Amino acid sequence: xxxxxxxxxxxxxxxxxxxxxxxxxxxxxxxxxxxxxxxxxxxxxxxxxxxxxxxxxxxxxxxxxxxxxxxxxxxxxxxxxxxxxxxxxxxxxxxxxxxxxxxxxxxxxxxxxxxxxxxxxxxxxxxxxxxxxxxxxxxxxxxxxxxxxxxxxxxxxxxxxxxxxxxxxxxxxxxxxxxxxxxxxxxxxxxxxxxxxxxxxxxxxxxxxxxxxxxxxxxxxxxxxxxxxxxxxxxxxxxxxxxxxxxxxxxxxxxxxxxxxxxxxx
Amino acid sequence: xxxxxxxxxxxxxxxxxxxxxxxxxxxxxxxxxxxxxxxxxxxxxxxxxxxxxxxxxxxxxxxxxxxxxxxxxxxxxxxxxxxxxxxxxxxxxxxxxxxxxxxxxxxxxxxxxxxxxxxxxxxxxxxxxxxxxxxxxxxxxxxxxxxxxxxxxxxxxxxxxxxxxxxxxxxxxxxxxxxxxxxxxxxxxxxxxxxxxxxxxxxxxxxxxxxxxxxxxxxxxxxxxxxxxxxxxxxxxxxxxxxxxxxxxxxxxxxxxxxxxxxxxxxxxxxxxxxxxxxxxxxxxxxxxxxxxxxxxxxxxxxxxxxxxxxxxxxxxxxxxxxxxxxxxxxxxxxxxxxxxxxxxxxxxxxxxxxxxxxxxxxxxxxxxxxxxxxxxxxxxxxxxxxxxxxxxxxxxxxxxxxxxxxxxxxxxxxxxxxxxxxxxxxxxxxxxxxxxxxxxxxxxxxxxxxxxxxxxxxxxxxxxxxxxxxxxxxxxxxxxxxxxxxxxxxxxxxxxxxxxxxxxxxxxxxxxxxxxxxxxxxxxxxxxxxxxxxxxxxxxxxxxxxxxxxxxxxxxxxxxxxxxxxxxxxxxxxxxxxxxxxxxxxxxxxxxxxxxxxxxxxxxxxxxxxxxxxxxxx
Numbered sequence: 001x002x003x004x005x006x007x008x009x010x011x012x013x014x015x016x017x018x019x020x021x022x023x024x025x026x027x028x029x030x031x032x033x034x035x036x037x038x039x040x041x042x043x044x045x046x047x048x049x050x051x052x053x054x055x056x057x058x059x060x061x062x063x064x065x066x067x068x069x070x071x072x073x074x075x076x077x078x079x080x081x082x083x084x085x086x087x088x089x090x091x092x093x094x095x096x097x098x099x100x101x102x103x104x105x106x107x108x109x110x111x112x113x114x115x116x117x118x119x120x121x122x123x124x125x126x127x128x129x130x131x132x133x134x135x136x137x138x139x140x141x142x143x144x145x146x147x148x149x150x151x152x153x154x155x156x157x158x159x160x161x162x163x164x165x166x167x168x169x170x171x172x173x174x175x176x177x178x179x180x181x182x183x184x185x186x187x188x189x190x191x192x193x194x195x196x197x198x199x200x201x202x203x204x205x206x207x208x209x210x211x212x213x214x215x216x217x218x219x220x221x222x223x224x225x226x227x228x229x230x231x232x233x234x235x236x237x238x239x240x241x242x243x244x245x246x247x248x249x250x251x252x253x254x255x256x257x258x259x260x261x262x263x264x265x266x
Numbered sequence: 267x268x269x270x271x272x273x274x275x276x277x278x279x280x281x282x283x284x285x286x287x288x289x290x291x292x293x294x295x296x297x298x299x300x301x302x303x304x305x306x307x308x309x310x311x312x313x314x315x316x317x318x319x320x321x322x323x324x325x326x327x328x329x330x331x332x333x334x335x336x337x338x339x340x341x342x343x344x345x346x347x348x349x350x351x352x353x354x355x356x357x358x359x360x361x362x363x364x365x366x367x368x369x370x371x372x373x374x375x376x377x378x379x380x381x382x383x384x385x386x387x388x389x390x391x392x393x394x395x396x397x398x399x400x401x402x403x404x405x406x407x408x409x410x411x412x413x414x415x416x417x418x419x420x421x422x423x424x425x426x427x428x429x430x431x432x433x434x435x436x437x438x439x440x441x442x443x444x445x446x447x448x449x450x451x452x453x454x455x456x457x458x459x460x461x462x463x464x465x466x467x468x469x470x471x472x473x474x475x476x477x478x479x480x481x482x483x484x485x486x487x488x489x490x491x492x493x494x495x496x497x498x499x500x501x502x503x504x505x506x507x508x509x510x511x512x513x514x515x516x517x518x519x520x521x522x523x524x525x526x527x528x529x530x531x532x533x534x535x536x537x538x539x540x541x542x543x544x545x546x547x548x549x550x551x552x553x554x555x556x557x558x559x560x561x562x563x564x565x566x567x568x569x570x571x572x573x574x575x576x577x578x579x580x581x582x583x584x585x586x587x588x589x590x591x592x593x594x595x596x597x598x599x600x601x602x603x604x605x606x607x608x609x610x611x612x613x614x615x616x617x618x619x620x621x622x623x624x625x626x627x628x629x630x631x632x633x634x635x636x637x638x639x640x641x642x643x644x645x646x647x648x649x650x651x652x653x654x655x656x657x658x659x660x661x662x663x664x665x666x667x668x669x670x671x672x673x674x675x676x677x678x679x680x681x682x683x684x685x686x687x688x689x690x691x692x693x694x695x696x697x698x699x700x701x702x703x704x705x706x707x708x709x710x711x712x713x714x715x716x717x718x719x720x721x722x723x724x725x726x727x728x729x730x731x732x733x734x735x736x737x738x739x740x741x742x743x744x745x746x747x748x749x750x751x752x753x754x755x756x757x758x759x760x761x762x763x764x765x766x767x768x769x770x771x772x773x774x775x776x777x778x779x780x781x782x783x784x785x786x787x788x789x790x791x792x793x794x795x796x797x798x799x800x801x802x803x804x805x806x807x808x809x810x811x812x813x814x815x816x817x818x819x820x821x822x823x824x825x826x827x828x829x830x831x832x833x834x835x836x837x838x839x840x841x842x843x844x845x846x847x848x849x850x851x852x853x854x855x856x857x858x859x860x861x862x863x864x865x866x867x868x869x870x871x872x873x874x875x876x877x878x879x880x881x882x883x884x885x
Contacts, residue, residue: 001401001402001403001844001845001846001849002402002844003401003402003403003405003407003490004489004490005489005490010489013488013489015488015489016489017405017406017485017489017490018406020484020485020488020489021405021406021409021481021482021485024480024481024484024485024515025477025481027515027516028477028480028481028515028516028518028519029519031515031516031517031518031519031520032519032520032522032523033523034519034520035519035520035521035522035523035524035565035568036523036527038520038564038565039523039524039527039538039561039565042558042561042564043538043556043557043558043561046556046558046561047556048542048556051556192534193530193534193535193536194534194535194536194537194553194554195554196537196554196556197536197537197538197554197556197557200527200530200534200536200537200538200554200557201538203534204526204527204530204536208526
């Protein structure tokens with residue numbers, strides 16, 4: 001016996017197999033990201049007063065990324081519609097655009113990660129805390145050179161040291177690097193996951209999301225390239241495939257729509 | 267729906283994706299990388315049974331340590347232990363505390379994630395569900411194979427972890443943080459190849475496998491039901507697998523998330539589960555702090571409580587099939603059982619924190635979870651009551667599957683009833699860290715679920731192989747197992763009520779002296795339970811012989827040896843690739859036994875009605 005409803009809908013459920021499969025998979029994905037969002041809420045509620053950084057991340061690249069994903073949600077629907085209308089050229093155009101947009105998203109995200117590698121926070125033994133970008137030329141074995149951030153409203157992760165930020169210790173808008181002796185520092189780290197629980201959850205969630213985007217790019221590229229042969233052999237099933245991968249892509253966008261305000265704006 | 271009259275050889279590919287048909291399937295295509303749900307089911311069954319044996323063997327060593335603390339096991343068992351895990355973990359054949367912890371953690375992990383769930387869902391679900399819904403295969407055959415081939419590496423990773431420096435994970439099958447984060451950590455350990463990290467990686471792989479399997483199961487049940495097989499005509503086993511698949515689908519991902527976070531804590535040095543100012547061995551742990559150990563517990567139990575129903579629902583499904591077949595009656599209260607199962611599935615997501623009464627999460631939270639926990643006992647009681655009432659007035663055939671199914675009921679009942687004191691906050695606090703809890707859930711899983719699994723193996727073996735397992739060996743397997751299971755787990759209640767702690771690795775005795783006066787009088791049970799456990803291992807020998815002997819030598823049987831009514835008995839035996847010779851049509855409910863006026867005591871659901879056409883509604 002052959003497996004039925006691989007292409008056509010089952011009359012009483014109104015679904016073909018792969019579409020139901022994808023919806024179920026997405027339900028499971030909701031629970032996966034739901035677990036992480038719950039962890040975010042749990043950690044944020046549990047943080048001591050003033051220990052959770054607000055709006056520490058640069059909104060601009062994230063906003064551009066949000067726009068990119070919103071545009072790509074249109075292009076992927078267009079590519080599906082093109083298959084339905086039997087226009088392979090148009091399909092290739094819109095699918096290609098979707099792939100480029102998704103790749104641009106990953107590129108901008110990588111840039112954001114890269115800036116965090118050189119973004120540091122430190123605490124001196126006189127309880128002064130400074131965050132800023134590392135001046136690599138002036139930093140050596142003895143000295144750490146930091147170009148301070150304009151807004152120094154950010155607490156370090158090393159909570160148990162009872163550091164209090166001494167406001168005004170660093171003048172805002174300072175463009176020259178400040179030099180610190182390494183021996184004077186009690187805590188010195190870049191903004192990597194281990195810095196504090198905010199960066200931990202930021203990197204975990206966005207990296208998991210980025211993995212989803214990369215996975216989607218692989219699948220979309222397959223349908224754009226070798227997979228598109230099916231357009232000629234079995235167009236109905238090919239349209240189904242684009243519809244199903246489109247569902248996944250919309251979900252990936254939707255996750256970002258939640259991630260953006262939660263991590264960048266709140 | 268396309269009707270495809272098919273043939274009993276394996277030549278036709280059911281593959282829907284336009285591939286060419288295989289003319290000759292090679293051995294590895296047919297039995298190793300097969301996409302046939304029956305072969306995959308059997309692969310799952312054999313792998314899971316081997317893991318079951320391994321989990322049991324770990325426990326055999328632990329029971330030796332409890333009965334005869336700090337002595338080497340005789341007859342070369344001690345030497346074998348040292349040879350396997352090394353002198354450091356097992357000095358001169360004696361079990362170290364770390365090894366005891368490691369075996370305890372891995373016993374739980376292996377039994378739950380590598381043995382029982384793959385057996386209940388991977389093996390029985392895969393083999394039986396497509397047959398019972400009248401489908402040619404699972405909805406996504408390749409995904410099905412992928413599910414097995416992700417499960418196996420997950421298991422292999424867990425096995426490898428026994429042999430890395432420091433041994434396998436030691437923080438319990440629950441891997442509570444911060445203990446699990448700081449264990450196997452430091453210069454003596456490899457950053458990846460250490461017990462706890464491998465445990466996390468192995469779990470991540472296993473969760474992928476379960477995700478693939480559960481999506482497939484639900485789509486198969488929803489989309490591939492045969493003509494006339496309406497929802498309320500589904501065998502109860504299919505319903506049980508349906509709800510189970512939903513639990514796996516939705517409950518596992520939060521543990522996936524938690525596993526990733528714990529990996530980050532261990533590898534990237536984050537503090538998801540590490541509180542501020544944690545002191546380890548007199549030194550402040552080098553981390554940022556701000557995390558929460560309770561978060562791990564919430565995420566873990568959000569999976570692990572629905573997981574309990576993953577362990578039990580397929581078992582209830584098997585018991586329902588076997589009971590109905592062997593009482594020659596419809597199961598009593600079919601609809602109540604279905605609705606109870608659905609209700610149970612939903613509520614099982616709201617009870618997880620009853621595992622956490624001792625954490626000090628607050629009385630209001632505790633009261634909420636206490637209430638939901640008591641509510642969830644209602645559907646369980648409905649299902650079990652229906653099964654027990656089904657026996658009433660039946661002319662029961664006590665063959666081996668039926669013996670296991672009948673024994674399941676009081677054993678599961680005992681496990682369930684002893685859970686009620688644990689559901690209440692006040693009593694839980696006293697009992698939680700004692701052997702009482704161990705006794706409670708083992709009654710549900712060991713003489714409960716495992717007995718149901720045995721019932722299922724004896725019941726569907728003829729369909730899988732065309733031969734029956736020996737009744738004599740089956741009974742030789744059943745009776746000692748029943749007695750010895752109780753020999754192991756009943757004294758756990760006595761010990762627990764006496765206050766024997768569940769994590770003492772020397773059984774509450776140090777240098778021949780009882781640790782605490784109050785538990786002294788309960789410790790003599792240790793050796794009794796251990797002997798029961800080892801004899802239980804001996805009692806499995808008839809099963810192992812039976813399983814392999816019957817494969818080639820068992821009594822040959824026809825397509826429907828149990829005179830059953832459900833669709834899986836409408837196929838050739840063993841079923842060919844594609845299962846049914848012609849597309850089955852279902853005319854009635856699943857358990858039409860002893861219908862008045864019929865000429866035989868079972869009316870298969872696929873038989874066309876002779877007298878009236880009124881049954882043909884819903885076609």
